[in-house]
Amino acid sequence: MSGFIINVDFSLHETSKKRSDGNQKHQRFVRRRRFLERKGFLKKKQLPAPQQQSHPAPKGQVSHQGQPRKKRLAETGTDQDSFHTSGFSHAPRTLPKGKDGCRVVQVGRAVDSSSQLTCFPSKVKKVAGSMKSLAGVHREALLSEYDSGLSAAPISSKSSKLVAIDCEMVGTGPGGRSSDLARCSIVNYHGDVVYDKYIRPIHPITNYRTRWSGIRKHHMKSAVPFKTAQKEILKLLAGKVVVGHAIHNDFKALKYFHPKMATRDTAQIPLLNRRAGFPEHEAASLKRLTKQLLHRDIQVGRDGHSSVEDARATMELYKMIETEWEKHLALSRQQE
Secondary structure, rough: OOOOOOOOOOOHHHHHHHHHHHHHHHHHHHHHHHHHHHHHOHHHHHHHOOOOOOOOOOOOOOOOOOOHHHHHHHOOOOOOOOOOOOOOOOOOOOOOOOOOOOOOOOOOOOOOOOOOOOOOOOOOHHHHHHHOOOOOOOHHHHHHHOOOOOOOOOOOOHHHOOOOOOOEEEEEEEHHHEEEEEEEEEEOOOOOOEEEEEEOOOOOOEEEOOOHOOOOHHHHHHHHEEEHHHHHHHHHHHEEEEEEEOOOHHHHHHEOOOOOEEEEEHHHHHHHHHHHHOOOOOOOOOOHHHHHHHHOOOOOOOOOOOOHHHHHHHHHHHHHHHHHHHHHHHHHHHHH
């Protein structure tokens, strides 16, 4: 009796198994993507483009398709397959640098929250007509962080995004009724002094207001001209979240406006007043808030205010309610 030869083809079974594995990976990806959409971290315009069919690499180029993940990492230096759920970004964490040192964000891609803030090229100017004018100051005379011609300072962490500012003014013009900048102090998140200089106003001083400003005539001998100081200060404020008390007065003296969403005014935070036991919508002074919440006295004596001391107190007050207030602001923006 002749023997039988059985020829079984397993290729169909193997193909279906590979397809099922591929389908499971795709389903996991879709589930993660939908989860991020529901949470609001991934908008429709940020969805990745549909996957295209793979084509063989042109002659002379190396294709990474089908290579192990570790090998691709070793060759390219970036993990293109990784899905960064910590920062919700589809792009590699390292962003390319522009000519002015700013991190360039590609259109349609989400950016890691710990990365540098987006900065605009110096040639791109924000239209001053779209901003509300400060009282007594012409819009044309104001500078923004976009048209100052200065690049943003590098930002490496959440705390380095925050600075606090306080300015002291003197009187100029008839009767000293106009206010001009004579000293500016900036401290970082930890209260360290980043900038502190006396500034010579453009117009002659007619009233030093020493009782409040602490400025005297001899301070002007080594003072920095206003235009020079303005450029130095704006460079420090560019790309930062700026904290101040009644901060619009400081910006007015600097002839500058800062983005509203990057400004924190401790005179306009009801949460601080509530903790201090003051009416929520009352414009409480920095001196009263510091006494009630930080349990120390500032702006005492006849030598005038210290802008460094005031800036430090402002930052400490903000840090007391930082987490709760930032959550409130984030919810307000989502509702808008």
